[in-house]
Each structure stands twice: as structure tokens, then as C-alpha cells.
Amino acid sequence: MAARIAVRRPRAAGDDPVDSTGRVSLLELRGLGKRYGAVTALDGVSLAVAAGDFVTLLGPSGCGKTTLLKIIAGFVEASAGDVLLEGRRLNDVPAHRRGIGIVFQNYALFPHMTVAQNVAFGPRMWRVPRPDVRQRVEEALALVKLEGFAERLPAELSGGQQQRVALARVLAVKPRVVLLDEPFGALDKNLRLDMQMELKKLLRALSITALFVTHDQEEALTMSDRIAVMERGRFVQVGSPIEIYDAPASSFVATFIGTSNLLPAAVAPDGRGVLLGGGLLLRVAPGASQAAEPVRVVIRPENLSVQRERAADAWPGVVTVALPLGASTVYEVELAQGLAVRASEPRVLDHGLLAPGEKVFVRVVNPDACRVFAPNP
């Protein structure tokens, strides 16, 4: 768990905004909207973020993630709504007085300045008194483990080291909140993993609250205390990674986080479950949908088991693809009438893999873990 800081404010008990877990919030967004001419980039976004939390904004390109960060940072003015930090409205506070730092993907270090000069740029922008700047630079470079690099130029650093300098530049201003817009987008996978771990440790140690933007759902699942899934300028679900994964609020969320089988179906006339293509029965509660209504069913691949032996309620099929991933194997199985599903089987030592062309039976391990949605929720 991330470290928490108690937030004290001169307000009556019970007045404090709280986040969805009941904790007092440090950062609060209230009904934020943004229009660029005819384009609605944000539409009524509200969120309460507790001190020390790591919240990730996840959503497709153009859904408004960067616009939201820019409004919080003070680079873009909202068309509607408020940003509050410790209960104080920030809308009219200039960016450098907000106590909020921002790190972009294209971290834009100044090529002609040394690492130390680049890091000093942050505190200078924030009008930190000159004598303090040097100490802040030293501290920030120590935090990102670049003590020996102060006099190098950015061109003399690796991509990961440059990203650390960008982070140090923000940490040197000692922000309460840091906004990170795809900060690892330019890094290769291994470096990205290292940086993710380093960043989480660092923010936790410093009790810095973070709002993080990524396109990478794995990164969102591993890094976040909470994820806010965005679609067309709105939050469609906010919850812990596991809540979002296990109980997606819509088929959009289900397909955006993790791999899913999203299958067209219809509620069985006798209400026993839903019928997939070819009349395959899945014994699952049909939600609010009525008998014979079309629905879409989401089944996670790990909730499907592929076996050679017939089992109760199992569907017959033929393996079309077998992808060994080491600890597990992903199978694509064609069920009746061209309906295909993906299943992820944990590998059992001494058991051979199923081969493409083999006849198999696919069983839903836990029907209650499947989700049923109206066709266009």
C-alpha cells in the first residue's frame, strides 16, 4: 500500500471531500469540462484522489487524458468545473504556484544544458530562492540515482537516464502532486519495467500523489491504486485494478482492460442462461436482460478450460492455434458455427500441448465470473 499523509484543513469535520474509499482527498476534480470549438474533449469529469494515491487514467487515443492533466497542471483553462487541492480552488492559480509537477513523454531536456542545469530549471521556474536550488538539485539527482551525472549533457545519457533527469526536474520542486503523461512511452520494455518499479518506490517514499496517463493496460494494472477508465471525455469506471478487471462496468471497459472473449448471445427463453452462436448454453445470470433479448457476454481467457475429455456443460470445438507462453498456453478454439474463443491454460508439467486440429471440449470454469451486457451499454 502507498504511504498516506494525513491532510489537515481548517474545516468542519464531515465537510472534507472523500474519495470512493472514504479517505480525505488531497486533489479533487469537480465536473470538469473542456470544449475546443465543436470538440468536447472533457465532459463532466469528477474524481477525488487521496494523498499518496497513484491513480491512472486509461483510455483510447483522443479520449481527453492529456487535456485533463493540462487543466490540473494549469496549462489549459477548463470550460466548466473546478480543480481543488486540499480544498482550495486552483482555477485561477498560475501553473508554477499550484504545487503540481508534470512529466511528459517527450520530456524535452534542454540539449545545451548539463543535467544539473536541466534539473535546476524546475525549481527556478517555480521561483525557489537561488541558494536552495543547488541543494534541491543534489537531492533530486540522488533520488533518481544520478549523483555522478550532474555535469553531463543529455546527449551523453541513455534514454532511461534522460527520463530520470526529467523526473528529477519535477521532484526538485517538491510537488504535492505529480502528473505523468506516458513518461515511459519512449523506453524499451525492460527499461520501462525498471523505471515503473523505481517510480513507484520513489513516489511512495516521498508520499507524492500521482496521476498517471498510459495507453498500456498492463502498466495501468501493475502501477495503480486506482484506475479511471475514460471514453469520449468521461470517466466510465473508476476502481482498483482488480475491480476493473473482475467487474468491468461495460463491454468497452472489459475489452480495454485485459484480454476478453466478447461473444454475441441471446438470453435463453427459459432463463437458464444465455445462448451463444450454435445454440451453446452458458449458465450465467442474464442481468437485466429479458428472455430472447440479444446480449454480449464477456469471458476472460483464464476462465475457459480446454480439455480432451468431455465434461458437463462443456462445448465441443477444434483447436486452431496453440501459443505456448511458458507458464501458460493460449489456445484459440473454434466452437460450433465458426464461433471462436481464446482460452488460457496454466501449463501442467508432463502434459503435452494440445495441437491445432485436435478435437477438444471447452468449459467455463466459473460461470458467475462471466459478464453479460446489453449490446450497446
Ligand code: ATP
Ligand atoms: P492521446 O492518447 O492520443 O494522447 P488523449 O486522450 O490524451 O489522446 P487529448 O489530447 O486530451 O486526448 O485530446 C482530446 C480531444 O481534444 C481530441 O479529440 C483532440 O483532438 C482534441 N484536442 C486536444 N487539444 C486540442 C486543441 N488544442 N485544439 C483543438 N482540439 C484539441
